[in-house]
Amino acid sequence: MVNVLSGITVIDITQNVAGPFCSQLLGDLGATVIKIERPVHGDDTRHWHPPLWGEESSTFLALNRNKKSVCVDLNDPKGQQIIHELCKKADIFIHSLKPGSEESRNLDYETLKEINPSLIYASISAFGDKGKMKHKPGYDPLIQAYSGIMSLTGHEGEDPVRVGVSIVDMATGMWCLIGILSALHERNKTGKGSKVSSSLLETGIAWVTLQMSTYLASGKLPRKWGTGMSTTVPYQAFKTKGGQWAIIAAGNNRLFKNLCTALQMPELVEDPRFETNADRVRHRDELRKLIEERTVRYELDELVDLMEKHSVPCCPINTLDRVLNDEQVNALEIIKKIEGFRVKDFRIIDLPFRINDERGQLQSLPPLLGEHTEEVLASLNMTEDELEQLKSASVVG
Incomplete structure (x- = not known):
């Protein structure tokens, strides 16, 4: 992929999942990402194990490629000054500090805006930056x-x-990225930076859009439907021989007829209980039982092939070992094995989209803690003596 964000510099002081996923996406798109970590301890996810991959946390490795690791103590005024200096030349600043704590560290929007008016300032919080719960962790x-x-x-x-x-965490990283890219587009027109705010709670609320609409329309709280849906039947998992499962999604009358033909159950098409989707929804339990009495006669792959032959949407409920070796997944080349990395048999999950049939570019693999501290601080024209003084005071590491 052409590095669409080449020339863009990101100062990233997030940790855990949502923020690092956002900054990794920016790095995949070509941005230079400087990941600020605490001296000695680093990002919390460096300690999220087992499992270890080699000698490192698999969680950290999954979320931190295409970044430079720089250790700075953000509680020390000298460390804060380092971030200010980095932000003078940066394009994007991302943090996941609790609302209010960025001000105590002189890393709030107004302070950094004064230093660099064109800076895109992005924050990720748990419950948002307003309301009585804004200070709560999540x-x-x-x-x-x-x-x-x-x-x-x-x-x-x-x-x-x-x-x-981690659907809320990773989706929040995506929403934050969308906000950042929108702000960059606006900056291209005006030259001015923007403040982008995102939160885990807002992401969670966005994900219940359909169910909330159903509740607002009916006044009835939605039920749990397991693998199924409230509005369409049959549209759920069915057991196969040997206890494996397949999802069948016959979402209209034509597909339901195809399903009945495939399972040699033509009588169901004429049954008034199942004539329309609304009828099938009302009699879902009876229909599910009748269909599963047939699906359990088939091996999993046999049933999937049968459904495909009759144009009925169906797929197996795969475990991750099946996903890793799946022909279609491998055809898309989204899971890539990396040779020569310090972690044996290392693989990455690449960007889930392509531009001109190409994905992101792997610029660098997940860094060791503080691997790039000296390199990045040298770009601030810091002398070796100054760097040693900061190291001895544990301001950097």
Whole structure:
């Protein structure tokens, strides 16, 4: 991919998942990302293990390619001055500090705007930068609970279930990226920087858009539907021989007829209980039972092939080992093995889009803690003696 953000410099003082995912995306698009970490400890995710990949946290490795690691103590005024100097020449500044704590560190929007009026200033928080909860910390499962996502996930009558991926964290990184790119576009027209705010809670609320609309329309709280949907049937997982599962999505009358033909159940098409989608929704439990009595006769791959032959949308519920070796996934070349890295058999999940049929460019692999401190500080015309004094005072590392 042409490095669309080549020449753009990012100062990134985020940690954990949402912010680092955002800055990694910027790096994948060609930006130079300077990741500021605490001396000695670094990003919290460096300590999120097991599992280790080689001798490093797999979580950190997944979220921090295309970055330079610089250790600076943001609680020390001298460390704050270093960030100010870096921001003078930067294009984007991203932080995930709790609202208010950026001001105590002289890293608030007004301070950095005065230093560099063209700076794009982006913040990621848990509950947002307004309201009585703005100072509260938050993580993905808390926001899945608070936003209502967890009330919609799992099976009716069972314990609460978290969505199995960090959907709120990573999506917040994406929303922040969209805001940053929008602000960059505006800067190209006006020359002025902007303040971009994003939060895990706003992401969680955005993800319940459809269910909230359903509630507003009906006045009834949505149920948990497991693998299914409230509005379409059959549109869920069905068991196959050996206990494996496949998703079948027959979302209209034509597809339902195709499904019945494939399973040799033509009588269901004429059954008044299943004549329309609305009928099928009302009688979902009876229909599911009848269909599954047939699907359990087939091996998983056999059922998927049968559905494909009859043009019925269907796919297996894959485990990650199947995903890794899947022919279609590998055809897209989104999972890439990296040779010569310090971690054996290292692989990355590349950008999930292409421009002119090319993905992002791997400029550098995840850095060691403080790997680029001297290199970056040297760009500020700092002498060796000054650097040693800062090191001895534990301001940098």
